[in-house]
Amino acid sequence: MPTIHLPGDGHTGPIPDPDGTTWDPYTDDKILATLKAALFILKHNIRGMRPCNDCFKRLPGGRTFQEVFDDATVFISFDPSGPDSGATDSVGGKEITVGASEFKVGRWSVAATLVHELAHVNGAGGSPSIDAENTLNCCGLKGLFRAGAVGLRNPAEPDDNGPRYA
Amino acid sequence: MDHATPRVLEVSFYGLSPEWSSMPRPAPRKLACALTGLAAFLLLAPIEASACRCPEHVSSASYYKKAQFVVTGKVVEVHPNAKGDGWTATVAVNRAWKADVPKTIAISTSTDCALHFTQGAEYLLFLFPAPGGGYYTSRCAGNLALVAAGPRLKWLEQHASVASTAGS
Numbered sequence: 001m002p003t004i005h006l007p008g009d010g011h012t013g014p015i016p017d018p019d020g021t022t023w024d025p026y027t028d029d030k031i032l033a034t035l036k037a038a039l040f041i042l043k044h045n046i047r048g049m050r051p052c053n054d055c056f057k058r059l060p061g062g063r064t065f066q067e068v069f070d071d072a073t074v075f076i077s078f079d080p081s082g083p084d085s086g087a088t089d090s091v092g093g094k095e096i097t098v099g100a101s102e103f104k105v106g107r108w109s110v111a112a113t114l115v116h117e118l119a120h121v122n123g124a125g126g127s128p129s130i131d132a133e134n135t136l137n138c139c140g141l142k143g144l145f146r147a148g149a150v151g152l153r154n155p156a157e158p159d160d161n162g163p164r165y166a
Numbered sequence: 167m168d169h170a171t172p173r174v175l176e177v178s179f180y181g182l183s184p185e186w187s188s189m190p191r192p193a194p195r196k197l198a199c200a201l202t203g204l205a206a207f208l209l210l211a212p213i214e215a216s217a218c219r220c221p222e223h224v225s226s227a228s229y230y231k232k233a234q235f236v237v238t239g240k241v242v243e244v245h246p247n248a249k250g251d252g253w254t255a256t257v258a259v260n261r262a263w264k265a266d267v268p269k270t271i272a273i274s275t276s277t278d279c280a281l282h283f284t285q286g287a288e289y290l291l292f293l294f295p296a297p298g299g300g301y302y303t304s305r306c307a308g309n310l311a312l313v314a315a316g317p318r319l320k321w322l323e324q325h326a327s328v329a330s331t332a333g334s
Contacts, residue, residue: 083221083307084306102221117219127282
C-alpha cells in the first residue's frame with residue numbers, strides 16, 4: 001500500500017508549486033481517518049478488480065492497479081492550499097498529494113482521486129491526455145468520473161459565498 | 167397526374183440516376199460545410215479534458231481569492247518547457263484585475279495539472295507569481311476559454327478590483 005506522509009516520518013515531499021499546491025504530512029485526525037477509509041475502499045473493493053488491473057496494465061508504466069497500489073515507495077501527502085483535487089509530482093512520479101476539497105466531499109471522492117493519481121504514477125500522461133481520469137471508468141468508479149472541459153463546458157457557477165461541493 | 171408522376175420519379179431516383187453528377191447536389195455541399203465547420207471548431211476550440219482532477223463547483227470568488235493576478239488575454243506563442251512536463255505561453259493581456267501586470271506576460275504551467283494552452287486562443291486566466299519570474303497557472307486555478315467565461319467575467323466586473331496593464 002502507498003505510504004501515508006505523517007509528521008516525523010523523515011520524508012521530504014517536493015517543493016510547493018507556485019499555485020499553492022503542497023505535499024504536507026497529515027496532521028488532522030479527521031482528514032487522516034478519511035484518507036484511511038479511502039485506502040480501505042481501494043484495498044478491498046478495487047485492488048483485485050480485473051478490469052481495473054487490465055486498464056492500468058495498458059498505461060505506459062505497464063503495472064496493474066494492484067502492483068501500483070502495493071508499492072510502498074509511493075507517498076500520499078496532504079494539500080491544504082492548492083487548487084487541485086490531487087496532484088502527482090510528475091508523470092511516473094511517486095509523490096501524490098490530495099487536495100483539502102476532496103476530504104470535504106468524502107472518502108469515495110478521495111478514493112477516486114487516488115485512482116487518478118496512481119494512474120499518473122503508472123505513466124498516464126498529463127494534460128491534454130485523459131488517460132488518468134479514464135481509469136475510473138474501469139475501476140468501478142464511473143460515477144465519480146469528471147469530464148471537465150475548458151472552452152466547451154462552462155462549469156456551473158455556484159453562488160459566490162464560497163466553495164460548494166457535490 | 168401526368169405532370170405529377172415524373173416529378174415523383176425524379177425525386178425517388180435522384181441518387182440512382184446516371185446523370186446524378188450533373189444535377190445540383192445540395193446535400194453533399196451542406197455536409198461538406200458542416201464537416202468544415204466541425205473541423206474548424208475542433209481545431210480552434212481549446213478543449214481541455216480532465217488530465218488533472220479538479221474540484222467541482224468552485225465559486226468565482228474562491229478562484230479570485232486564491233489567485234494573485236487575474237487577466238484576460240490572447241496566447242501569442244506557446245513553447246514546451248525544458249523538463250517536458252509543461253509549457254510557457256506568451257500572452258498579450260487585454261484586461262487585468264487584482265494586481266497590475268505588464269501588457270505582455272510569460273505564463274508557465276507544469277506537472278500533471280499543466281494548462282494546455284492553444285496558440286491564438288483567448289483566455290480568462292488566474293495567475294500566481296512564478297519563482298524564477300513571470301507568472302504561473304494550472305488547470306484547476308479557474309481558467310477558462312474567454313468564449314466560455316461569461317458568468318465568471320460578469321462576477322469579476324461586479325466584484326473584482328480593476329488593475330492596469332501598463333508597461334511591458
